[in-house]
Structures are given as C-alpha cells and as structure tokens.
Amino acid sequence: MDRAKFQDLLPAMLQTLGGALQGNDEAAAQEALEMFVELAGADPRFVRKHLTHVVDAMMSIAEHNDLEDGTRHLATEFLVTLTEARDRAPGMMRKLPNFVPRLFNCLVSFLLDVEDEAEWHTAEKEEDGSEGEGERYDVGQECLDRIAIALGANSVLNPKP
Numbered sequence: 001m002d003r004a005k006f007q008d009l010l011p012a013m014l015q016t017l018g019g020a021l022q023g024n025d026e027a028a029a030q031e032a033l034e035m036f037v038e039l040a041g042a043d044p045r046f047v048r049k050h051l052t053h054v055v056d057a058m059m060s061i062a063e064h065n066d067l068e069d070g071t072r073h074l075a076t077e078f079l080v081t082l083t084e085a086r087d088r089a090p091g092m093m094r095k096l097p098n099f100v101p102r103l104f105n106c107l108v109s110f111l112l113d114v115e116d117e118a119e120w121h122t123a124e125k126e127e128d129g130s131e132g133e134g135e136r137y138d139v140g141q142e143c144l145d146r147i148a149i150a151l152g153a154n155s156v157l158n159p160k161p
Contacts, residue, residue, distance in 0.1 A: 010050040033074035040085065059075075061075035072136075084150045109140070
C-alpha cells in the first residue's frame with residue numbers, strides 16, 4: 001500500500017484533534033493521541049511531510065497547563081516516540097529548530113509536579129525517596145531519560161555558551 005497518499009490527511013487529523021480539545025472532549029482527544037503515538041512508533045517517517053506542523057501542535061498540547069495530565073502525557077509520548085525513532089528516521093527531530101530545548105523545558109516543567117505536605121518534613125524517608133512526586137513528575141523524569149538516550153547528552157544539554 002502506498003502510504004504517501006495518506007500523508008495529506010495529517011492536517012485534517014490534527015484539526016479533528018484540535019476540535020475535540022476545543023470542545024472539551026478530552027476522552028476523544030486522548031483516543032486520537034493514542035493513534036498518533038501508534039503511528040509514530042510504527043512509521044515515524046509518515047509524519048515527515050508535515051513534521052513541523054504536527055510537532056508544533058503536539059508541543060502546544062504538552063505545554064498546555066489547562067489540559068488533563070493524560071492528554072499532555074500522550075502528546076509528550078508522541079514526541080518522545082518520534083525522537084527515539086532515530087534508526088528509522090535519522091536526524092528528523094534533531095533538525096527541527098528549537099525542538100530539543102522546547103521539549104526539554106516542557107519535561108522539566110513536569111518535574112515541578114511535587115506535592116508538599118507538612119508532615120513529610122518530620123516523617124522518616126521512604127526507601128524509594130518518591131514522597132510527594134505526582135504522575136507528571138514520573139512522566140517528565142522517564143521522558144527526559146528517554147530523550148537523553150535517543151539524542152545524546154550534548155543535544156539535550158548543549159554545552160556551547
């Protein structure tokens with residue numbers, strides 16, 4: 001099957017996703033995002049023709065504080081999955097202007113999902129040391145690990161002044 005014929009449907013797919021989000025139907029949006037994640041894993045080059053548009057839309061969703069965590073996590077998963085596909089789509093994500101720092105900043109903001117309870121300051125520490133960490137924290141930490149492995153530390157934290 002010639003998949004290239006279907007690439008022109010990506011903008012319409014994004015419009016449908018945006019419509020669901022604007023209509024506050026995050027369940028439908030999350031279903032659509034799950035399909036995007038599957039697509040990124042199965043054929044990352046499929047989005048290449050509309051890469052800038054798709055990545056910008058997914059970054060906007062991931063960065064949007066008023067959306068449910070699940071919606072933001074799925075958009076992030078899409079971006080990280082594409083980043084990890086360097087063997088099937090070499091350099092595709094690294095070449096996008098500002099992609100790496102924008103994704104990095106988004107994931108670091110997820111690390112701020114820490115709940116502070118007064119009794120934790122006097123309680124004995126748990127073995128795993130994960131007191132107060134929210135789900136967004138876990139996603140941020142895991143995704144930062146994954147992009148650092150996929151892109152290399154120098155791409156994630158560029159040492160250039």
